[in-house]
Amino acid sequence: MQESTELFERRTTADVVFEQLYGEIASLELLPGTKLSEADVARRFGVSRQPVREALSRLGNLELVLVRPQRATIVRGFSLQRVAYARFVRLAIELEVITQACAVWDASCTSALQRNLDLQHKILETEPEQFHSLDLRFHLLICELAGCPLAAEAITECRQKIDRLCTLSLARQSEAATLLADHEKLAKALQAKSVDRALAITRQHLSRLDSTIKEIHSEHSEYFE
Amino acid sequence: MQESTELFERRTTADVVFEQLYGEIASLELLPGTKLSEADVARRFGVSRQPVREALSRLGNLELVLVRPQRATIVRGFSLQRVAYARFVRLAIELEVITQACAVWDASCTSALQRNLDLQHKILETEPEQFHSLDLRFHLLICELAGCPLAAEAITECRQKIDRLCTLSLARQSEAATLLADHEKLAKALQAKSVDRALAITRQHLSRLDSTIKEIHSEHSEYFE
DNA sequence: CCTCTCATTCTGGTATGGTAGAATACCACC
DNA sequence: GGTGGTATTCTACCATACCAGAATGAGAGG
Numbered sequence: 001m002q003e004s005t006e007l008f009e010r011r012t013t014a015d016v017v018f019e020q021l022y023g024e025i026a027s028l029e030l031l032p033g034t035k036l037s038e039a040d041v042a043r044r045f046g047v048s049r050q051p052v053r054e055a056l057s058r059l060g061n062l063e064l065v066l067v068r069p070q071r072a073t074i075v076r077g078f079s080l081q082r083v084a085y086a087r088f089v090r091l092a093i094e095l096e097v098i099t100q101a102c103a104v105w106d107a108s109c110t111s112a113l114q115r116n117l118d119l120q121h122k123i124l125e126t127e128p129e130q131f132h133s134l135d136l137r138f139h140l141l142i143c144e145l146a147g148c149p150l151a152a153e154a155i156t157e158c159r160q161k162i163d164r165l166c167t168l169s170l171a172r173q174s175e176a177a178t179l180l181a182d183h184e185k186l187a188k189a190l191q192a193k194s195v196d197r198a199l200a201i202t203r204q205h206l207s208r209l210d211s212t213i214k215e216i217h218s219e220h221s222e223y224f225e
Numbered sequence: 226m227q228e229s230t231e232l233f234e235r236r237t238t239a240d241v242v243f244e245q246l247y248g249e250i251a252s253l254e255l256l257p258g259t260k261l262s263e264a265d266v267a268r269r270f271g272v273s274r275q276p277v278r279e280a281l282s283r284l285g286n287l288e289l290v291l292v293r294p295q296r297a298t299i300v301r302g303f304s305l306q307r308v309a310y311a312r313f314v315r316l317a318i319e320l321e322v323i324t325q326a327c328a329v330w331d332a333s334c335t336s337a338l339q340r341n342l343d344l345q346h347k348i349l350e351t352e353p354e355q356f357h358s359l360d361l362r363f364h365l366l367i368c369e370l371a372g373c374p375l376a377a378e379a380i381t382e383c384r385q386k387i388d389r390l391c392t393l394s395l396a397r398q399s400e401a402a403t404l405l406a407d408h409e410k411l412a413k414a415l416q417a418k419s420v421d422r423a424l425a426i427t428r429q430h431l432s433r434l435d436s437t438i439k440e441i442h443s444e445h446s447e448y449f450e
Numbered sequence: 451c452c453t454c455t456c457a458t459t460c461t462g463g464t465a466t467g468g469t470a471g472a473a474t475a476c477c478a479c480c
Numbered sequence: 481g482g483t484g485g486t487a488t489t490c491t492a493c494c495a496t497a498c499c500a501g502a503a504t505g506a507g508a509g510g
Contacts (some may be wrong), residue, residue, distance in 0.1 A: 011369075012463065038492065048465040053492080057279060061286050069235045070471045070491055089318065092376075094316035150310045166401045210264065235471090237493070263462065275493040278462080295461055295501045 012184050013047050018055035020045075025075055032223050036065060038159050046079045062160075077225035083213060090158040091206050093151050094139065098186075098202050101146035102195045109145045110191045114139055117187060131176045132162030132166060138183055142190075157202055168216050168223075178208065238272050243280035245270075250289050250300055251388045251398065257302030257448045261290060287385075302450035308387055315343060315383040316431050318376050319364065323411075323427050326371035327420045334370045335416045340367055342412060345405050356401045363408055367415075393441050393448075403433065 021041070024030045036056060042049040054072055059065040063082065067073040101109075116138050123130050136159065141153040159166075182205040189198035217224060235437065246266070249255045267274045270364065281298055284290040292298040321449060326334075341363050347367040348355050361384065366379040384391075414423035 014463080035492085039490095049492095050466090054282065054463090056492095057282060058286070061283065067492075068472095069237065071473080081375075085378065088321070088373065088375050089314070089379055092321035092379075093314065093318040096313070096320060135497070148313065150306070154311065154314055154317075196481060216452055223449050235493095239493085262460080264460085274462090275494055275496090279493095281462095292462075292501095294463070296503075299463060 012051070014051035014054035014058075017041070017045055017047065017052055018058050020128070021055060021059060022062075026060070026167065028164060028167050030075050030201060032075050032225065034075045035073065036073045038073070038212055039085055077223050078165060078217075080217065082215075083165065086158045087162040087206070087209065087213075090155060091203070093154045093158070094202050095199055095208065096142050097146050097148050097151045098190075098198045099195060100148055102193045103140055104147055105145070105190050105193055110187070112145060112225060113138075113141060113187050113190070117180075117183060120183065123168070124176055124180060128176060131179075135176075135183075163212065165216060168220060169212050175208070175212070182208075235241060237276070239276035239279035239283075242270055242272065242276055243283050246280055246284060247287075247289070250284070251392065253389060253392050255300050255449065257300050259300045261298045261300060263298070265277065275348070302448050303442075304450055305438075305442065308390065311383045311386040311429070312434065312438075315380060316382070316428070317428050319439060320424055321425045322368050322373050322376045323415075323423045324420060325373055326367055326415055327418045327423060329372055330370070330415050330418055337370060338363075338366060338412050338415070342405075344409065348402055349405060353401060353447050356404075360401075360404060360408075390401070390438065390441060393445060394437050400433070400437070404430070407433075 020034070031035075038052050038056065039050045041056075042052045045052070056065060056067060060067045060073075064076060065073055065216070066076045085126060116134070120131065120134050120138065123134055136156075139155060140152045143149065143155065182201060186201045186205065189201055246255070246261070255261075263274045263277050263281065266281075267277045270277065281290060281292060284296075285292045289301060290298055291301045316441065339389060341359070345356065345359050345363065348359055361380075364380060365377045368374060369381065407426060411426045414426055
């Protein structure tokens with residue numbers, strides 16, 4: 001979505017700091033509530049405060065940190081509202097993608113999707129921890145096949161907003177099997193070009209996240225704000 | 226969506242510069258391609274480069290400007306792709322909102338919506354230039370009535386991305402009448418809780434933007450990138 | 451007249467110092 | 481011992497100076 005015109009991206013100090021901090025926040029190495037002083041971070045990275053400031057500003061735009069002038073900058077916790085927002089948008093996008101997909105679906109689409117499904121089965125048995133990324137690939141693939149590459153961007157954006165939650169919802173292979181079954185059913189509905197069935201499956205598929213979120217909320221309420 | 230926890234917002238210099246530049250870009254006082262040198266802008270506002278830098282960075286996040294290190298920072302033109310992206314997301318959101326609305330619609334919703342429609346009629350005769358804002362209100366109102374305040378945020382966000390285009394598409398009262406007719410039909414479909422009809426009307430309603438965009442693209446191709 | 455080279459100038463990125471405001475800790479005073 | 485005021489210490493913000501890369505222009509060489 002960004003920097004499409006210029007491909008040579010100068011690697012700036014602010015970029016490095018930003019990406020490092022982003023990673024640490026997303027992976028929960030930096031827990032919500034952690035104070036991120038410009039000076040401290042600058043010392044830690046051995047750079048000046050300016051690029052740190054820039055990086056924190058960007059994190060603030062993504063609502064990952066809350067910068068309170070003259071007070072402090074802290075890592076924000078999860079917000080049920082923001083999660084719900086991302087969920088809603090994601091659902092809306094997926095539904096429209098499926099609608100479009102049904103309109104243009106053909107045999108080549110089915111086979112392309114089937115290759116991804118085969119991979120999912122294999123991964124689920126060998127390296128189940130990789131299932132999540134393949135899950136995402138599955139949905140993005142449908143976007144492409146439906147002729148909506150834009151939707152893929154939108155979905156990716158939604159996922160970024162709840163990246164950290166996914167970190168907490170690991171070790172759920174039992175659910176992975178359920179999700180894969182959903183994917184299978186969805187593929188069949190697409191093949192049959194049955195819009196209503198595909199939409200219903202999509203709704204149910206995404207709604208499975210809600211219970212997961214609920215559990216996380218009760219288990220780790222300290223991470224919420 | 227932002228700064229919900231802290232209500233006292235310190236008005237920082239960077240904020241002022243940002244909002245001023247944002248306004249000028251959105252209103253097309255600053256045309257696409259205009260160079261925005263940090264130093265120049267700083268001199269113009271009588272501040273140092275630092276807050277200007279911050280402001281430009283934020284504008285970059287919104288993709289309103291393109292900052293090219295060691296080269297220059299320029300106002301970005303419209304991008305058909307980004308417009309299409311906003312359009313797609315908007316459509317997806319609206320469709321889901323309508324679906325939800327049909328599920329919960331009752332008489333009170335109908336009357337609330339009718340009040341807005343009456344206003345639209347009156348405005349269209351007296352101050353047609355105000356119709357656009359009322360149009361937006363109409364859609365946001367449906368979000369609220371449908372119990373999806375989150376959708377309202379999403380729609381607002383989409384509109385911001387094509388704010389500048391709206392500036393160009395003024396003076397189109399003839400279309401306003403068409404849009405109002407759509408609104409009327411949509412209201413009837415909602416009252417009848419006819420999901421399919423409501424969705425179809427919504428699709429047609431939003432697709433009317435496409436021709437407008439096309440015209441603008443051919444009339445002002447110099448503003449596109 | 452064209453072309454290549456190099457110096458000048460402009461760009462954004464970085465480092466550093468200083469400032470105002472908010473929080474905190476401390477101490478006098480009740 | 482509890483309370484109120486004050487000084488210290490933090491914070492992010494702003495201004496200034498300097499840097500390296502990129503564009504631009506002029507001049508030398510063909």
